[in-house]
Amino acid sequence: MRFTDDLNAWVARQRWYAGKSHAPRFRILDVQPAPEATRYLLMDDAGALPALYQVPLALIASPCDAEEVITEEPDGGYVIDATGHPPFAIGMLAQMGVDVSRVTGTRVLTAEQSNTSIVFDQDGEPTIILKLFRTLHHGENPDVTVQRVLSAAGSPHVPRFLGSLDAEWPDVGREPGIARGTLCFAQDFLRGVRDGWEVALEAARERRDFGEAARALGIAVAGVHGALGAALETVDAGSEDVTATVAGWRRRLATAAAEVPAVADRFDAIDDVYRLALERPWPRLQRIHGDLHLGQVLAVPDGGWRIVDFEGEPLRPMEERAIPDLPPRDVAGMLRSFDYASAVGGAPDGAEWAASSQKAFLDAYTGASGSVELDPVLLRALVLDKAVYESTYEARNRPDWLPVPLAGIDAALAPQALG
Structure with a gap:
């Protein structure tokens, strides 16, 4: 006993x-x-x-x-x-x-x-x-x-x-x-590597340009998407897949709106983007990383990146993590991670640092071998879904950090967002 x-x-x-x-x-x-x-x-x-x-x-x-x-x-x-x-x-x-x-x-x-x-x-x-x-x-x-x-x-x-x-x-x-x-x-085991979050946070804090590193990261993510799409199952995003995905966005939005007044104030504007995404062309679904952010990448001494921890979102049931998904969801996760690095870094021009890093990452991803076409409205919806989820998490666990996802929501709702 x-x-x-x-x-x-x-x-x-x-x-x-x-x-x-x-x-x-x-x-x-x-x-x-x-x-x-x-x-x-x-x-x-x-x-x-x-x-x-x-x-x-x-x-x-x-x-x-x-x-x-x-x-x-x-x-x-x-x-x-x-x-x-x-x-x-x-x-x-x-x-x-x-x-x-x-x-x-x-x-x-x-x-x-x-x-x-x-x-x-x-x-x-x-x-x-x-x-x-x-x-x-x-x-x-x-x-x-x-x-x-x-x-x-x-x-x-x-x-x-x-x-x-x-x-x-x-x-x-x-x-x-x-x-x-x-x-x-x-x-x-990769010797001499550094956690991507630490590298980005240091650059944001010191107001150093992160463009070259962000471009290399965009190329790496595209390469992984291309290899996974070639080796594992891919399927067309049918109407049932689209409907189920958007329903999930709306469930998370309803949860956040019930707990975060600032999200409730933006409910209609966010849902309008979700509605528009329903009408856009969706890429084929395939295996993706599923929980991609700067903490899931390692900077190697020669200047490149290695992507790790492909278990997917920890809170999702394991059987769901193997289902083909939207590659732009990985892209959206990394875009949100740049926002967090700039905010935590605390530089006065943090928003500018994040925007330039995001642009470098996106430009490199879209031009790299293996990349999936990024419809701007669909990507915008995925960024919003991520920021909405973050707002619920921060409200429950780190209220002082709530302004970070709220700023991300406002940026994604701006007319010029993501092109």
Whole structure:
């Protein structure tokens, strides 16, 4: 009983535990063997939707750090999170078929939130990174599907994909009573990279021109769209797809208007853009990034960009993230991210910095190989939908930041917006 209580309490404290809004109600769904460890699958069914967590545990004789201990066994030994246990980490990598003969060390990255990432050194140099998914879902994780496809196509805009691992677990809601999904995957570790948000924020704060970097980013996003469109399913945007998409925009608008008076004041103007978008030509739907912003790109030392984290929007059900979507939605997400960087950077001419960066990004994207044609009205609607969603989020969580999406809404409603 002590083991279960200590484990549940530990999980509830972790950054990757997504049920912070409710009191957890864990039960052990399955226990599986893992390299030098045991994998516990914990179901939390206290929230609006059940969530399944992957918790690999290792039993060691003595801990290296008292803080990593989850519980102490009555018969001796200490239970720890196995991601910090090198034999487990190396064993997972080996199960993917990756050569581990030159691995000389492992370490867990502490900045991760929704997952856990482990970096492997080979001959003393960091070369491989493994992402262990903490929340499990039936079906292959989109991050794995997309990065494998892009890597196989030779895309220079993502890290090289090395392998992945799947597992099965009980699921009474499925016909065979079993679900199958992705546990983790590995790819090249990029040395010397910088988070795109940090790079852009620094440039905005110092009032440095970001045009060249924004153009390179536009080329990278277009290249990813082109490769995904060529390798994975694409479909025409039928009337049902268009109607469903716009209905989603209007649901988010109604929610925001009910909570943010400034959005309510602009309700009719925003909805007019949505109505116009219904009548415009839509591009073919395909796999996209789904949650693209400056925090999802890495600046590499040679001046280029790598795009990462293709899981899609965290709040969307996993099965929805694999459905073909609008490529301009990725473009809209990046445009909004420039606005946030300029606002947080706090420069007096922040709006001008954002506008010039957005123009450079758009010009490069539209002229690059792989790009999808950007209808200005449809793109405007997608930017508005993103800013409307942001206004609800900021009103609930960071009221001081609410002016950022509201300014974005006004900019998108301006007659000259986005051409």
